[in-house]
Every structure is written in structure tokens, then in C-alpha cells.
Amino acid sequence: MSRLYSPSEWVAPLVPLLSLLILPLGPLLFPRSYLFLLFTYFTVFLYTQVNHVCKFYMTSCKIRATIAKWNQRIRATVVDQQLEEHLQIQQQTCATSRQNSPSITRERNSNNNSNNDTDDRIQILDEIEQLQFYDDPAYIHTFIIPNYCEPDGLLKDTIERMANHRNAKSHYAIIMAMEQSESEWEAKGQRFASIFTDRFAHFIVTGHPQNIPGESRGKGSNVSYGARHGCAELLRRGVDRRQVILTVTDSDSAIPELYVREVEDRLHRADDPHYLLLAPPIFFSRNCYQVPAAVRVTDITWSAMVMSNLSNSGGLSFPCSTYSLSMMLAERVGYWDTDADAVGEDMHMWLKCFFKTNGQVRTAPIYVPINLTNVQTEGYLSNVSARYVQAKRHYNGVADVAYTLKNAFTRRRGAPKGSLLDDASSGLAMVASSSVSWMDKMTVCFLILEAHMIPATSGWLMFAAVPLMQFLLFPPLSALALVDPSQNPILTSDFYAQLWNMVKIITVLLPFPLFGTLAVYEQLHRSIDRDFLLKPKSESRQWKHLLDYATLPVAAWLFMTLPSTLACVKRLSLAEQQYIVSEKLFQDSVMDKDGDRYEMTTKSAT
Structure with missing residues (x-):
């Protein structure tokens, strides 16, 4: 049966289409209702944007506080090491001086030196004890790296950063989730395995086959295959499933050790770590000055939106690009979906976990920025085009609108609250609970509609609604008048005249929350670059x-309004959308035959 038979499938395409239709028809056919609609829409939009600025500021403060705590810990550790070295030198000096001094002098000097050293050490230890030290990892952190035709240099750089973490050899596992459609994928995987196998506890290479029935090509299907087969291999090697934390990341994600430490800390403080999905903010600083300004600004606003989302109350926030969850949770919900409607794999997986666990899953923000790479190609227009392609792929996640509405308003039957379901085949113990609360359902629905419907409507209404209504109701030439003055509510009613003035005032205020967001971002970007x-x-x-x-105006329309509108309208088509990998350049240091190093630029296939 066609998915279009479901009413929830019509929400996404109808919203942008109706917003386009009412632009000219509203002032002509129902101007009074249209004025109320504009006032309500712009007021709600302004409120949500002010709310996002406040939440973004909260997130930025927590990010800087986390980084400051980490830097303080590093400084204290370095000072402690230096003190140890200083004490050893002093002890050697005292031992030498004892051989050449009277006994009473040796005793007095020894006592003085001992007291001074003890006081210094106590002071340092007191400062260290006040810090929140991280324990050694208690989990096996398994990083799933989906990739397809990515440059070797980029993948090596990403994995090398994790290999340099202190506990990588004992507590890290790498799953290279490759595609069999990539030429010589197996040799490439084995090449990386030979380089890094001794630097991680486990290094696993998986190859996702082509044309699996019911699957759609994309990151979700790649991650699902890699996770299933990689986890099965870990279990065969004797790893306890309760100790495995899966971290889905991109091939260009620079994951710092602090992220893993903060994940461990959050899991230790959780009542039940197997009902948490841990999400960090994303940050673009690796190649941001090698891309056009429009691309750079788009990713700035994108990362700002992700950061503000992390401060949603109640743990109802969506991950983006990089996130972590337990193997137990992944098994319980049946891993990642692989059909065409799961193209937005990060948001879709959160929604799936939320509904499959009857609303028990919550997001735990990890305030450690994950540094990503901007889409980059050779040539200005080519780079802009590549970013547009990436935007279209991102907004194909609008399929989650229908998924959310169907799950939110479909009654689920489950086991009674508190009952224990023991899956003997996997060893899972799962506690079923009552259904999701209506408040949580409505909140999730609002968040998902905001994420996909605002981009598809705000660009048209914000830029065109007031000017077009002004032109239609107050044309510059009387010959262009389409509405009789006696039917113009703004001319015949003081109430509607005031309402019209309020609408115009609100539209003037709409950009100010964005200005506030950018001001916060500028300070945060400099702080992360400098301190982290x-x-x-x-x-x-x-x-x-x-x-x-x-x-910004061009970037907002080209990389947000247009691709989101097209993605919504394409939901009316049953044809599967093509998944296209965005092209990225990477400069790798290469040694030539004479022993000289030079920079070689490689790129991923599109």
C-alpha cells in the first residue's frame, strides 16, 4: 500500500505548498484571517528564536566550563609531574649535602627541606583533589566510522586522533563500516587494520553489500550493517555486551579524548545508562577558511542550531552527526532502520529509541565540541553546488515528520509496567513501562515540526508575506488595485490597521535573535579555537x-528554504531519492622518493 494513504504523510508536503499559496491568495481572498495567521506565525517564530538564543547561550557557557575544567586538570597534572621531578632533584641534592655537612646541620636542612616539600605537595594535592578527575574507562568505546570512497588521508587522520587517546589500546574498538560498492574496499580496510590493529583493543572492518532487499543506500544502512556485524564480532571475542558503548561518527569527525571522558562520567551518574543517548555539539573549524563565505555561514548557523537544541528541557533533544548509545539499547530497538525514510539516521535513531522504549530514552548532552570538515571542492561555484547537494540530503530527513506523527498518535500495546522481559537469544533484560506521556509526545512532535517545517515556510513568509500584502492592498498605481478599498480591512477597521502595524513591527524584530546567536557564536568559536x-x-x-x-540572505534561501521545500514536496513522489555523498578535500602530508615532504590534496568521490 502506498505510504500516501497515511494522513501523516501529507503534513510535510502540504505545509510549504499552502504557505506558498496563501502568499498571493491570503490578501485577496481572506485578508482578515490572513492577518491573524501572519501575526500568530511571526509571534510564535519570534518567541522560538529568542528561546533558541537563550538555550544556545546556556550551551556555550557549559562548553566553555567543560573545556576550562579539562585545561585546569591538565595544568594541575603537569604541575604535579614537575613537582615530582623537583622533589627527586632536591632529594638527590640533600643526599649529596649530607655527605659534606655536620650531622646537626644535615638534620636541620633535611627537616626544613622536608617541611617545605611537604607543604608544597599538600598545596598542589589540595588543588588537584578539588578538581573532578576522570576515572579510567569502565566501558569498551566502539567507534563506528561509516565511509564510502573517503580519502585515505582523511580516514587516517580521524583514526589517528583516537589512537592517541590514553586508553585507546585497552578500551577502544574501531568498526570501519565500508561499502562493498567501493572499488578495492577490502584491501583498503585491511591496510588500515594493519596500521592501527596494535593501537586499539579491537579493530574490525565490515563491508556493507549492495542491493539488500528493502534497504536504501545511505549512512543509516551502512551504520546498521557495521553495528550488527561489528557487535557480533565483539561478542565472539568475549566482550560483555553490557560494557559496549557505540559511538556513531563521520569520517571527518575529530573526536577528542575529553568527549570519551565526559561520556564515561555521564554514564556513571545515570540511573540506567542503557536508556541514554549521548550527544555532543558539532563545530566546523578544520577547513572553514578554505570554503566560500556562504558555505561557512551556513555551517555556522547549522552548528548553532544543534547547540541550542542540546539545552532542551527533559532530555528531549536530537543528536547530529556524532552520538553515543549502549549496545544494549541498540539491540533492544533492533539497531538502525535501513529504509528510505530513515535517511536522517541520527534524528531517526533517536526517535526510534524514544518510541520503542515507550519514552524512557533521553538525551544526555556532552558539552565537548566535535570538530568537523566543511564540504569543500575545487572551485567557488562547485563548492556552493556541493553544499546545496548536502543540504538536499539533510532535508530528506523530513520523512521523520510522518514517522513521528504516526508513532505519537498510534496506541502501542506492551507489557505491564515493571514487568521483566528476558530475551534468551540475546541475553537482554528489558523493563517495559507505561506508554509515552502526552506532554512528551506533543513536545517531540513540536520539535520535529519545528526542525523541518520552519525551514520550509519561514523563508517564504518572512521575506515575501509583508511586502506582497503591502503591494496587493496598497498598490503604487490605482490601475493595479485588485482589492476594493471598501473591502480592505486595514482601511475600514482601526483594529486591523493596528494589527497590520504590529505584524510589520514584528517582522522588523525577527532578525534580532539571529544577530544575538551570531554574537554568542563568535565568542564561542574564538574560545574553542584558543582554549581547546x-x-x-x-x-x-x-x-x-x-x-x-x-x-546570510542568499545562504538561507539557497541552503535552507529551497532544499527543505523541495524535500517536502518530493514526499508526494514514490520514487526513492538518490543518496549522494558530499565531496570533501583533504590535505595530507606525503613524502616523495627523495625524502622531501609535500602537501597532497585528495578528495572523496561524490
Whole structure:
């Protein structure tokens, strides 16, 4: 049966189509109702944007606090090491001086040195004890890296960063989730395995076959296959499933050790770690100055939206790109969906976990930025085109609108609250609970509609609604008048005249929350570059980069409004959308035959 028989499938395509239709028809056919509609829409939109600025500011403060705590711990550890070395040197000096001094002098000097050393050590230890030290990992952190035709240099750089973590050899596992459609994928996987197998506890390579019935090509199907087969291999090697934490990441994600430490800390503090999905903010700083300003600004606003989302109350927030969950949770919900409607794999997996566990799953924000790579190609227009292709793929996740509505308003039957279901085949013990509360359902529905319907409508209404209504109701030439003045509510009613003025005032105020978001972001970007990535000031954002924001109107329409509208309308078609991998360049340091190093740029296939 066609999916279009479901009423929930019509929400996504109808919303942008109706918003386009009412732009000219509203002022002509029902101007009074249209004025109320604009006032309500713009007021709600303004409220949500102000709310997002506040939440983004909260997230930015927590990110900086987490980084400051980490840096303080590192400084204290270094000082402690230096003190140990200093004490050893002093002890050696005292031992030498005892051989050449009277006994009473040796005793007095020894006591003085001992007291001073003890006081210094106690002071340092007191400072260290006040810090929140991270324990050694208690879980096996398994990183799933889906990739298809990615440059070797990029993959090596991503894995190398994790291999340098202190506990990588004892507590890390890598699952390279490759595609069999990539030429020589097996040799490529074995090449990486030979390089890194001794630097991780486990290194597993999987190859996702082509044309599995019912599957759609994309990150979700790749991750699902890699997770299933990689986890099965870990179990064969004797790893306890209760100790496995799966982290889905991208091939260009630079995951710092602090992220793993914070995940461990959050899991230890959780009542039930197997009902948590842990999500960090995303950040674009690896190649941001090698891409057009419009691309750079788009990813800035994208990361700002993800960060504000992390401060949603009640743990109802969506992950983006990189996130972690337990193997127990992945098994319980049946791993990742692989059909065409699961193209937005990160958001879709959260929704699946939420509904499959009757609303027990919550998001635990991890305030450690994951540094990603902007889409980059050779040539300005080519780069803009590649970013547009990526935007279309992202907004194909609008399929989650129907998925959410169907699950939110479909009554589920389950085991009674508190009953224990023991799956003998997998060893899982699962506690069923009552159904999702209506408040949580409505909140999730609002969040998913906001994520997909606002982009598909705000661009048209914000830029065109007021100017077009002004033109239709107050044309510059009387010959262009389509509405009789006696039928114009703004001219015949003081109430509607005031309402019209309020609508115009609100539209003037709409950009200000965005300005506030960008101001917070500028400070945060500099702080992350300086305090976390340890970049010199010359390599971080400068005042001149504020000119980037002049491209915002074009970027918003090209990379948000247009692709989101097209993605919504294409839901009326039953044809499967093609999954296209975005092209990314990567500069790798290569040694030539004479022993000289040079930079070689490689790129991923599209």
C-alpha cells in the first residue's frame, strides 16, 4: 500500500505548498484571517528564536566550563609531574649535602627541606583533589566510522586522533563500516587494520553489500550493517555486551579524548545508562577558511542550531552527526532502520529509541565540541553546488515528520509496567513501562515540526508575506488595485490597521535573535579555537570574518528554504531519492622518493 494513504504523510508536503499559496491568495481572498495567521506565525517564530538564543547561550557557557575544567586538570597534572621531578632533584641534592655537612646541620636542612616539600605537595594535592578527575574507562568505546570512497588521508587522520587517546589500546574498538560498492574496499580496510590493529583493543572492518532487499543506500544502512556485524564480532571475542558503548561518527569527525571522558562520567551518574543517548555539539573549524563565505555561514548557523537544541528541557533533544548509545539499547530497538525514510539516521535513531522504549530514552548532552570538515571542492561555484547537494540530503530527513506523527498518535500495546522481559537469544533484560506521556509526545512532535517545517515556510513568509500584502492592498498605481478599498480591512477597521502595524513591527524584530546567536557564536568559536584546539590567534576568526554574514540572505534561501521545500514536496513522489555523498578535500602530508615532504590534496568521490 502506498505510504500516501497515511494522513501523516501529507503534513510535510502540504505545509510549504499552502504557505506558498496563501502568499498571493491570503490578501485577496481572506485578508482578515490572513492577518491573524501572519501575526500568530511571526509571534510564535519570534518567541522560538529568542528561546533558541537563550538555550544556545546556556550551551556555550557549559562548553566553555567543560573545556576550562579539562585545561585546569591538565595544568594541575603537569604541575604535579614537575613537582615530582623537583622533589627527586632536591632529594638527590640533600643526599649529596649530607655527605659534606655536620650531622646537626644535615638534620636541620633535611627537616626544613622536608617541611617545605611537604607543604608544597599538600598545596598542589589540595588543588588537584578539588578538581573532578576522570576515572579510567569502565566501558569498551566502539567507534563506528561509516565511509564510502573517503580519502585515505582523511580516514587516517580521524583514526589517528583516537589512537592517541590514553586508553585507546585497552578500551577502544574501531568498526570501519565500508561499502562493498567501493572499488578495492577490502584491501583498503585491511591496510588500515594493519596500521592501527596494535593501537586499539579491537579493530574490525565490515563491508556493507549492495542491493539488500528493502534497504536504501545511505549512512543509516551502512551504520546498521557495521553495528550488527561489528557487535557480533565483539561478542565472539568475549566482550560483555553490557560494557559496549557505540559511538556513531563521520569520517571527518575529530573526536577528542575529553568527549570519551565526559561520556564515561555521564554514564556513571545515570540511573540506567542503557536508556541514554549521548550527544555532543558539532563545530566546523578544520577547513572553514578554505570554503566560500556562504558555505561557512551556513555551517555556522547549522552548528548553532544543534547547540541550542542540546539545552532542551527533559532530555528531549536530537543528536547530529556524532552520538553515543549502549549496545544494549541498540539491540533492544533492533539497531538502525535501513529504509528510505530513515535517511536522517541520527534524528531517526533517536526517535526510534524514544518510541520503542515507550519514552524512557533521553538525551544526555556532552558539552565537548566535535570538530568537523566543511564540504569543500575545487572551485567557488562547485563548492556552493556541493553544499546545496548536502543540504538536499539533510532535508530528506523530513520523512521523520510522518514517522513521528504516526508513532505519537498510534496506541502501542506492551507489557505491564515493571514487568521483566528476558530475551534468551540475546541475553537482554528489558523493563517495559507505561506508554509515552502526552506532554512528551506533543513536545517531540513540536520539535520535529519545528526542525523541518520552519525551514520550509519561514523563508517564504518572512521575506515575501509583508511586502506582497503591502503591494496587493496598497498598490503604487490605482490601475493595479485588485482589492476594493471598501473591502480592505486595514482601511475600514482601526483594529486591523493596528494589527497590520504590529505584524510589520514584528517582522522588523525577527532578525534580532539571529544577530544575538551570531554574537554568542563568535565568542564561542574564538574560545574553542584558543582554549581547546590550541590554535594561534592568527588562525581563528578575525573581525574581518564578520563580513561573512552579508551572505546570510542568499545562504538561507539557497541552503535552507529551497532544499527543505523541495524535500517536502518530493514526499508526494514514490520514487526513492538518490543518496549522494558530499565531496570533501583533504590535505595530507606525503613524502616523495627523495625524502622531501609535500602537501597532497585528495578528495572523496561524490
